[in-house]
Amino acid sequence: MIHRTDPAWQVLTWQQQLAEAFTDPDELLSYLEIDKNQLPPTASAQRKFGLRVPRWFAARMEKGNPHDPLLRQVLPLEQELVSSDGFLLDPVADLEQAPVPGLLQKYQGRALLITTGACGVNCRYCFRRHYPYTRSTASRSRLSAALAYLKEATDIREVILSGGDPLMLPDHHLQELGAALEAIPHLRRLRIHTRLPVVLPDRLTPELTDWLTAIRLQPVMVLHANHSRELSHRHRPALATLGERGVTLLNQSVLLAGINDNVQTLCDLSEKLFSVGVLPYYLHQLDRVAGAVHFEVTDQVALELHRQMSARLPGYLIPRLVRELVGAPSKTPLH
């Protein structure tokens, strides 16, 4: 048996590493050498939305620090039980914009497929944390309706694979899905929204790269990192290969109180992203999902942080500060 601290741990497949992810808050805190009495109880929040953290990501957290910004993104806390006006189960009205189950069309020319409800990490602020994945996912059994919709909608140029995290699907499933999309002549681009390579760099397998770079559709990968410590030298080789082979690499972050709401952290993140070949794309204001009140940053603070970033960094390292407004024709810049 391979012990988790053994160097052989590094050669486990990404699926094996996922199977070994932390799912018990007490076990994670024990690994991080944090006395659980230092933190409020987690049980109720854990029952509503379970903890899930790959060990590679946990290893990037600072031991002994209950306020670690990576830990705070994933640890269920009592604060999640606080309700507040305007914080909703479906804050961006996903379900109202699904012409067929598992396919969302919010913006002109683009459609989004909810490919799976699974994620490599459960982020406490996730705007889809209450999404009814069991009945609203374009799973294999429901895919034909989504594909039929895409064939009819000849104005759609780009399909976004989302979830959950689409890279939770095995490569052969992605290949089947990609082949079905390639066969729709008016589609030009395939975009993948994923956090999995950030929290588990081994997900960027050669097979995934080969598929993504051989597909007829122009590939875009939008990663999701919120803090510079989420990225390391382990990301560089696979991302460099993707970039060299024509995949446009972008990042979207969420502005989160206590995680990345200071200018130095945001600048460090932009610098780190660029060092691994990824451009900062969006900095999102929090979608007001029930359970995430404590992560909200005011617009005034967000704008000031963005202004300070703009004063320190070149323009290509400044993400667009946006929020999603239901019914708007695109993400809405903050002014």
Ligand code: SF4
């Ligand atoms: S990885 Fe993305 S979809 Fe999954 S919980 Fe985190 S933010 Fe939500």
